Amino acid sequence: MRSVKRTAFALLLAAALLLPLAAGASVGYGSRGEEVKSIQQRLKNWGYYSGAVDGVFGSGTLAAVKSFQRKNGLAADGIVGPRTAAAMGLTLSGGSAPASAGTTTNEVYLLARLISGEGRGEPYKGQVAIGAVVLNRVRSAQFPNTIAGVIYQRGAFDAVSDGQVNLAPTESSVRAARDALNGWDPTGGCLFYYNPATATSRWMLSRPVKLRIGNHSFC
Amino acid sequence: MKRFLLYTVPVLASFAALVGAVWGRGQAARADELALVADEYVGLCVDSCARCAEELSGSVDEMRVSLSKLRVTASDSGRILALEDIVRESAEAQAFLSRIPGSQVKAMELTAFLTRAGDYARTLSKKLLSGGGLDEEDIRALDGMLSSCESLNGLLCERIASGSMPCGTEEFDYYDLPEGSGAEDGPSEPEYPTLIYDGPFSEATERLEPRGLTGGEAFPEEAAAEARRLFGEGFSYEGRTEGKLPTYDFSDEEGRAYLSLSVRGLHAVRWMSGSSGEKEGVPGEAEYGRLVSAAEELLERLGYDAMRPTCAQYYGGGALISFVREEEGVLIYNDLVKVTVDRETFEPIGLDARNYLFSHTEREIPEPVLTPSEAERRASPELSAESVGLALIPLTPQTEALCYELHGSFGGSDYVVFVNALTGEEEQILIVVSDGNGVSTL
Numbered sequence: 121m122r123s124v125k126r127t128a129f130a131l132l133l134a135a136a137l138l139l140p141l142a143a144g145a146s147v148g149y150g151s152r153g154e155e156v157k158s159i160q161q162r163l164k165n166w167g168y169y170s171g172a173v174d175g176v177f178g179s180g181t182l183a184a185v186k187s188f189q190r191k192n193g194l195a196a197d198g199i200v201g202p203r204t205a206a207a208m209g210l211t212l213s214g215g216s217a218p219a220s221a222g223t224t225t226n227e228v229y230l231l232a233r234l235i236s237g238e239g240r241g242e243p244y245k246g247q248v249a250i251g252a253v254v255l256n257r258v259r260s261a262q263f264p265n266t267i268a269g270v271i272y273q274r275g276a277f278d279a280v281s282d283g284q285v286n287l288a289p290t291e292s293s294v295r296a297a298r299d300a301l302n303g304w305d306p307t308g309g310c311l312f313y314y315n316p317a318t319a320t321s322r323w324m325l326s327r328p329v330k331l332r333i334g335n336h337s338f339c
Numbered sequence: 340m341k342r343f344l345l346y347t348v349p350v351l352a353s354f355a356a357l358v359g360a361v362w363g364r365g366q367a368a369r370a371d372e373l374a375l376v377a378d379e380y381v382g383l384c385v386d387s388c389a390r391c392a393e394e395l396s397g398s399v400d401e402m403r404v405s406l407s408k409l410r411v412t413a414s415d416s417g418r419i420l421a422l423e424d425i426v427r428e429s430a431e432a433q434a435f436l437s438r439i440p441g442s443q444v445k446a447m448e449l450t451a452f453l454t455r456a457g458d459y460a461r462t463l464s465k466k467l468l469s470g471g472g473l474d475e476e477d478i479r480a481l482d483g484m485l486s487s488c489e490s491l492n493g494l495l496c497e498r499i500a501s502g503s504m505p506c507g508t509e510e511f512d513y514y515d516l517p518e519g520s521g522a523e524d525g526p527s528e529p530e531y532p533t534l535i536y537d538g539p540f541s542e543a544t545e546r547l548e549p550r551g552l553t554g555g556e557a558f559p560e561e562a563a564a565e566a567r568r569l570f571g572e573g574f575s576y577e578g579r580t581e582g583k584l585p586t587y588d589f590s591d592e593e594g595r596a597y598l599s600l601s602v603r604g605l606h607a608v609r610w611m612s613g614s615s616g617e618k619e620g621v622p623g624e625a626e627y628g629r630l631v632s633a634a635e636e637l638l639e640r641l642g643y644d645a646m647r648p649t650c651a652q653y654y655g656g657g658a659l660i661s662f663v664r665e666e667e668g669v670l671i672y673n674d675l676v677k678v679t680v681d682r683e684t685f686e687p688i689g690l691d692a693r694n695y696l697f698s699h700t701e702r703e704i705p706e707p708v709l710t711p712s713e714a715e716r717r718a719s720p721e722l723s724a725e726s727v728g729l730a731l732i733p734l735t736p737q738t739e740a741l742c743y744e745l746h747g748s749f750g751g752s753d754y755v756v757f758v759n760a761l762t763g764e765e766e767q768i769l770i771v772v773s774d775g776n777g778v779s780t781l
């Protein structure tokens with residue numbers, strides 16, 4: 121599937137990549153079911169939760185959710201609403217999200233995870249720029265034509281190599297992913313970036329730098 | 340006491356030695372198990388890479404076969420089938436290539452060839468379907484593709500046979516040529532043909548220049564003055580960004596607001612500042628009206644006239660509303676500007692006019708040949724059309740078509756169907772998706 125197309129419709133279609141969580145749905149203390157299991161499993165994978173993945177939202181899950189929310193700059197109310205669920209990469213039921221929304225939400229979430237792993241500590245514009253580089257590659261004939269294909273290309277991003285791409289994204293990286301998908305490209309079409317303080321690739325260092333944002337040189 | 344120590348210490352020491360021996364033996368067994376798991380994992384990776392190399396070679400060979408058949412096929416239907424095979428085979432080859440952990444620099448050339456081969460085949464297929472034929476330029480390009488596939492498959496077979504395909508166990512810089520990978524030895528990679536066509540991944544598309552820029556090149560000082568005039572004080576000059584649409588960039592002290600003005604003509608290309616709230620969900624009619632009015636005021640102030648709202652997304656406390664230009668009652672979807680409005684203050688907080696600046700130009704919009712009711716009849720009888728209007732839509736990156744835009748529903752889903760207003764061809768179908776964050780299309 122070529123998920124990002126080039127016509128102007130793509131810009132309308134790009135909006136479809138932003139399908140978010142159903143408004144109004146939430147999961148909290150006392151809730152039970154598969155959604156709670158999904159939340160527990162993710163919290164456990166990320167080290168916030170050590171209890172059983174039993175689908176029962178008890179005090180252990182409550183404490184873990186609050187801890188996750190504090191760490192990710194969310195209101196620590198212990199309730200998994202649309203914003204917290206988005207930060208976890210989950211879609212809650214109870215709304216009108218279509219069947220395809222899961223897939224497209226996943227693309228936003230995957231891009232956000234990469235931005236979070238690659239751009240931690242970078243200015244917001246630099247985070248959007250990382251997302252834009254991924255999308256510029258998707259549109260380029262020289263790279264895979266899907267977001268996942270570009271992100272998981274072997275050796276392409278340190279955050280994939282060192283596993284940081286598997287961590288929950290920060291709130292600003294989710295927004296940066298959406299802004300990049302909505303067309304903001306602070307790099308003017310760049311396909312590469314590197315940190316000049318740590319980069320060793322002769323080929324990369326030989327490329328003319330178009331601009332610098334934060335710690336990254338874009339080319 | 341001495342007697343107690345005489346017996347107790349050796350017993351305790353023996354016990355500790357026994358426990359240590361048991362623990363050590365367990366750890367050694369565990370280490371063996373992990374080594375086996377690691378070996379198995381490495382074996383799986385190597386096998387997977389070997390499989391991808393074989394499949395890549397197979398897909399390139401299938402492309403070669405399809406191209407050969409295409410050259411001797413007399414009927415258009417046969418040609419279309421062969422071209423669609425090439426589209427599929429090139430996509431498969433790309434997928435397998437992307438799983439081989441080789442140098443990205445080398446993979447870029449091959450990926451570009453495979454991508455453009457499929458893209459070009461799809462373009463030719465559409466050309467034949469719309470009644471066109473293959474011209475001399477097409478035949479030359481197909482011959483070049485065939486020759487490249489033959490050379491490429493030979494090269495892949497040789498590398499597989501010599502064991503020089505990357506298999507994931509090597510350590511090298513993915514952005515440099517891997518030493519000892521065979522990339523420098525043996526036959527070199529084939530020359531890939533330049534494919535001249537109008538498609539999403541063509542070189543011609545990559546070279547497209549902005550058509551909507553007016554005015555001459557400005558200096559940074561002039562840009563700073565224009566930034567103050569349009570968006571107020573507080574922006575500091577950051578620098579110049581090159582690219583197809585070079586810009587002067589500004590930001591505020593807190594790093595919350597960014598502004599880019601085109602070097603040529605000082606058009607506002609991109610403006611972004613933070614929202615004051617976190618309001619989510621689809622607004623009511625009254626709120627939507629206020630949001631659109633605020634966005635329209637900004638567009639008017641910046642000189643974007645005759646813009647009509649089409650759809651909106653709501654996230655991060657803002658409403659991102661898409662506007663397209665309307666001329667003579669025709670919506671021009673390529674002339675797109677997006678405006679973000681703060682949902683708490685109803686003040687504009689963002690603008691993205693890049694698409695408009697790339698595509699806007701004086702157009703000669705043709706008169707429709709079909710009537711709206713004729714267009715409705717050309718659409719599927721399953722679709723109950725609820726509204727019909729005229730729109731200029733992009734067919735390829737470089738061409739547009741005047742279409743009737745039919746909004747209708749079928750089976751509980753909403754659709755937009757575009758029927759060519761000159762030929763009656765069905766050009767595009769979109770599914771309308773409404774959710775908690777607005778309306779979008781798939």
